[in-house]
Amino acid sequence: MTYKIAVLPGDGIGKEIVDQAVRVLTALKLDIALEEAPVGGAAYDQLGHPLPPSTLELAKNSNAILFGAVGDWKYDSLPREHRPEQAILGLRKNMGLFANLRPAILYPQLANASSLKPEVVSGLDILIVRELTGDIYFGTPRGVRTAEDGAFKGEQEGFDTMRYAETEVRRIARIAFEAARKRNGKLCSVDKANVLETSQFWRDIMIDVSKQYPDVALTHMYVDNAAMQLVRAPKEFDVIVTGNLFGDILSDEAAMLTGSIGMLPSASLNASNQGLYEPSHGSAPDIAGKNIANPLATILSAAMLLRYSLNESAAADKIEEAVRQVLAQGLRTADIYEEGTEKVSTSQMGDAVLKALS
């Protein structure tokens, strides 16, 4: 069976980094068909919408999606529904991609690129499981209105709604417990149950689901403390499970522990194992078009694509091994460069991964 992969490069550095991942996927000579479509600001410019119906259709009819990044400051004044970020949110929601896996692994060669002391981060291998289709990101009502009560009655106010249904919490809990079971058996659920009703509800469900996983040690942590513990002693964590908003923030923090956000891949999965694979970083408009972005997060996302949506774990292993090799050879894009290593461009990094694969 030929696997169909939708390739959505998007904006900013999106095209530069996705190009390299596509070269890598193509070099593996698997039975895959790649089809590209516009998304984000690029799609808005071409077709008047950040997630045109044709792009959504292609994504829905594919086994997997390889996604670059969307967004640029120049679209910030558009109405919200036309902003590039709506494309990724729309894909997640429309395809039910509720389970976001964001591993943060420190490659030994990058111990000095991390902003933390090598002894604090060396050997780091944690997994953040972020719920991706609920929470304050999608909760309604939301908007701007005239306040009807409180100290600021009569003033304009902005408001959003944080909410989680039981099904949403149960299904992400199961993903996280299963992941922890396959790793070191430790799951930390991050919430703000000391203040938020939604979080207390989340915590109660986590405890209930944990009864089916007696082999996994479940702990709970408030998000402010988790943010601190991630920089104090990140290796204490194994799997972290958290909601959409907290997961967004903590995964950027965890990414930096690994040296650069340019190293962190991600997978977003739905119930039928369709997946969207993207680097955890954004479109980096500040470095776009210069051929200096790190393509490794996207290349590693392609490896996750092969593993989770195409069941091609041998090919995924090959890509990950090739990445380890190029790092061992001392090749570094600017974001992970340090003295004594060799600075390479985006495409040169792609060349090196291809060479290591052959």
Ligand SMILES: NC(=O)c1ccc[n+]([C@@H]2O[C@H](COP(=O)([O-])OP(=O)(O)OC[C@H]3O[C@@H](n4cnc5c(N)ncnc54)[C@H](O)[C@@H]3O)[C@@H](O)[C@H]2O)c1
């Ligand atoms: N999933 C996505 O598409 C996604 C994710 C995050 C942000 N965004 C969007 O991207 C735009 C820029 O957001 P931001 O600046 O807050 O975050 P960002 O992740 O784009 O950039 C943050 C910093 O990290 C650097 N960086 C990011 N990726 C890199 C890479 N591969 N190699 C080297 N350096 C890299 C950037 O140069 C920048 O200094 C915004 O419009 C935002 O909404 C999109």
Ligand SMILES: CC(C)[C@H](C(=O)O)[C@@H](O)C(=O)O
């Ligand atoms: C671009 C934005 C909508 C997105 C998010 O907040 O989920 C990004 O920050 C991410 O982490 O994928």
Ligand SMILES: [Mg+2]
């Ligand atoms: Mg984010």
